[in-house]
Amino acid sequence: MDNKEVLYQLYDIISDRKINPKQGSYTNYLFEKGLDKILKKVGEETAETIIAAKNNDKNEVIYELSDLLYHISVLLSEKQITWDDVFEELKKRELKESNLKQFHERTEI
Numbered sequence: 001m002d003n004k005e006v007l008y009q010l011y012d013i014i015s016d017r018k019i020n021p022k023q024g025s026y027t028n029y030l031f032e033k034g035l036d037k038i039l040k041k042v043g044e045e046t047a048e049t050i051i052a053a054k055n056n057d058k059n060e061v062i063y064e065l066s067d068l069l070y071h072i073s074v075l076l077s078e079k080q081i082t083w084d085d086v087f088e089e090l091k092k093r094e095l096k097e098s099n100l101k102q103f104h105e106r107t108e109i
Contacts, residue, residue: 007073008083010069010070010073011073011076011077014027014070014073015077018077030074038071038074038075041074045064045067045070048064048067049064049067049068
């Protein structure tokens with residue numbers, strides 16, 4: 001399984017929990033509490049990631065980023081946005097950035 005597939009699999013599991021609730025599931029708890037709770041957790045995990053990065057602890061950064069990606073996946077599912085939607089936007093931005101770099105290279109001659 002490649003790295004992108006891990007995100008797809010995580011998203012699928014999260015989305016399945018939304019459709020097929022499982023008692024005691026943390027994911028279900030987040031969906032039951034609603035968007036405000038999901039957003040609060042995304043914010044908390046973002047702050048924890050920032051602190052871990054500031055502390056220069058690579059393992060802690062990886063751990064916190066993993067938590068953040070999980071909560072972002074819950075948010076994506078809640079808003080019916082897929083990882084493919086995000087990847088497509090990133091591709092568009094990469095193309096725009098490439099075009100901009102080419103433009104600057106030509107005008108600087």
